[in-house]
């Protein structure tokens with residue numbers, strides 16, 4: 050079975066962008082693939098997170114992913130910091146990737162903003178950690194939103210350079226899986242900017258836990274232009290906000306943009322937004338209820354994540370140990386009897 054890996058940062062409550070661009074495709078890929086899904090907290094701290102908030106968001110993200118339909122009996126769901134192989138391989142990849150490659154990454158430029166000198170060095174090498182996340186499992190398919198395409202190209206460059214520098218054929222090429230009409234959902238306030246869970250404006254996004262009233266209000270206030278809903282796709286040219294709302298509708302309805310425009314074209318945005326909000330509530334209400342149910346039992350959630358980390362380690366540890374051997378590191382010592390935290394004088 051082909052192995053699939055994907056991750057999501059616990060940097061806030063997941064948005065409808067995360068759902069339509071990534072998580073919904075994860076659910077489909079469970080059929081016929083061996084899947085690993087990871088809450089990537091090491092990535093989240095590339096931008097400061099208050100510790101208690103990070104812990105809460107990590108559980109909320111895991112609960113939301115389960116609520117969306119990830120089945121822990123079929124897929125491995127775990128938290129990145131609980132599997133040390135990610136950080137070990139990321140260091141090796143920091144030494145393989147070239148600064149020039151990282152300088153071309155548009156996400157760093159977007160996230161660092163104008164004051165790049167103040168960004169963390171972790172944010173700059175974020176793509177190397179992402180490459181390590183995937184390579185540590187020899188995963189071949191990675192379902193992501195369109196915004197991650199550039200990082201996945203870089204991950205292939207890193208794997209290829211590792212293989213070339215060390216004269217091996219160890220890390221396989223990976224294939225991005227970018228699916229659907231809403232592979233890039235844009236902000237409700239600015240159709241040229243990606244919808245993000247960490248955007249300072251709550252009005253810019255629909256969160257998976259938003260209730261019916263909040264959804265209706267945010268959609269009603271979503272930016273549009275004065276022209277009505279167009280009757281064909283050509284009428285969406287140079288209208289980023291209109292394209293975004295129609296794209297979200299199509300993704301939720303499981304239809305094409307042309308079909309949506311055939312149904313709604315020529316009408317005003319008022320009735321269109323009402324229909325869009327209705328579809329969104331129908332999709333998100335069961336997800337929000339199931340997320341709350343998981344969050345009501347944090348013990349069960351933590352146990353499920355620990356079990357996931359054990360299963361993930363069983364795959365990643367031998368692969369990363371082999372990468373370390375290829376690089377020239379000495380083998381890890383097996384634990385010796387009598388040594389360990391229980392004995393005075395030993396760490």
Ligand code: AQP
Nearest residue numbers: 057058060066070071193194232233234244245246247
């Ligand atoms: N707006 C989006 N449209 C479609 N897909 C999206 N994804 C994110 N935003 C959109 C996809 O969701 C997956 C998880 O993303 P992530 O949490 O690892 O990081 P991100 O891409 O930086 O997502 P956010 O929501 O913008 O997080 P913050 O605010 O923390 O930066 C990825 O597959 C991504 O493509």
